[in-house]
Amino acid sequence: MTGCDKAKALTTVRQADELSAKLLIYGRNIALANNESFARGNIPAAVHLTTNKAVDTYLKGVDAFLAGIVAAKKAIAAGSNASGQVDILKALFDREVVAAALALVNSVTALPPGLAGQIGGWLAAIQLAISSFRVLFADAQISLNTEVQHYA
Amino acid sequence: MPNGILGDVDHVRLMVNAIVEGRIEAKTVQDMTDEQLVDYIAKLQKDARDAVEAGYHQHDPT
Numbered sequence: 001m002t003g004c005d006k007a008k009a010l011t012t013v014r015q016a017d018e019l020s021a022k023l024l025i026y027g028r029n030i031a032l033a034n035n036e037s038f039a040r041g042n043i044p045a046a047v048h049l050t051t052n053k054a055v056d057t058y059l060k061g062v063d064a065f066l067a068g069i070v071a072a073k074k075a076i077a078a079g080s081n082a083s084g085q086v087d088i089l090k091a092l093f094d095r096e097v098v099a100a101a102l103a104l105v106n107s108v109t110a111l112p113p114g115l116a117g118q119i120g121g122w123l124a125a126i127q128l129a130i131s132s133f134r135v136l137f138a139d140a141q142i143s144l145n146t147e148v149q150h151y152a
Numbered sequence: 153m154p155n156g157i158l159g160d161v162d163h164v165r166l167m168v169n170a171i172v173e174g175r176i177e178a179k180t181v182q183d184m185t186d187e188q189l190v191d192y193i194a195k196l197q198k199d200a201r202d203a204v205e206a207g208y209h210q211h212d213p214t
Contacts, residue, residue, distance in 0.1 A: 017189055021181045024196035029173075031203035038210055045211060052207035059200050066193065121169065 005144055009082030012140040013073055016089060019136065020069065022129050023062045023097065026122040030104075031055045033122075037115045047111065051119075054100075054107035061100035068092040083144040090137040097133075101126050 031052065038048035072085045104126075108119050181189055 014186065014189075017193065018181045021189070021193055021196055024193065024200050025177050028196065028200035028203050031200065031207055035203065035207045035210060038207075048207065049211055052204060055207075056204045059197075059204060063197060066197070118169075 005082040006076060006079075008140065008143055009076045009085060010073070012086055012136060013069055013076065013089070015136050016069055016093075016133070017066075019129050019133055020062060020066055023126060024059070026126050026129070027055055027059050027062065030119050030122050033115060033118045037112075042112055043115060050107055051111070054104040058097075058100040058104045061096035064096040065089075065093055068096075083141065086137060086140045086144060090141075093133055093137070098130060101130060 034043075034048055034051045034055070037043050038045070068089055072089050075085050076082055105123050108116060108123065111119060181192060184192060
């Protein structure tokens with residue numbers, strides 16, 4: 001792996017870290033809004049619990065992805081193929097985060113308008129962040145593959 | 153219907169507020185060092201986990 005590849009891969013991982021922070025913030029905000037709404041008696045127990053479980057699954061997905069980022073950082077620093085690490089992260093993201101985020105979106109369809117509005121905003125933000133991840137991975141793959149061709 | 157229109161406006165306002173609040177908080181990470189970001193993410197993971205656990209606790213406060 002070239003030094004340039006390594007730098008690009010580490011920049012991608014840093015940006016993935018930054019985007020993951022957003023995913024955590026949005027998930028936490030959904031959980032807090034859901035808890036507050038239930039405490040005020042605005043939503044029934046079943047709706048609150050279903051949403052809470054969906055956030056729980058989503059956050060576990062984000063945690064798994066973050067563990068993947070830590071592993072990718074170590075692998076890149078140790079000289080592993082940069083493009084391969086980005087591919088692994090992309091696959092992990094699709095499997096752990098995207099699927100759980102979609103399940104979360106589907107779980108909040110029965111919320112009352114006020115809470116749905118609040119949570120809907122964060123869900124929209126999660127979807128925007130997912131789009132940003134896709135652009136990040138695509139850019140990295142193009143950039144790293146181009147680099148491989150230059151040095152081939 | 154007026155109520156319906158007001159309801160829609162309120163819904164959009166809440167959505168916009170949520171996105172803006174989240175983005176303002178998330179923007180702070182761009183200025184962090186790598187080490188600060190790792191610590192911040194660990195804190196966010198704990199905060200988010202605590203919020204979910206608090207949600208479960210509301211159903212089983214024992």
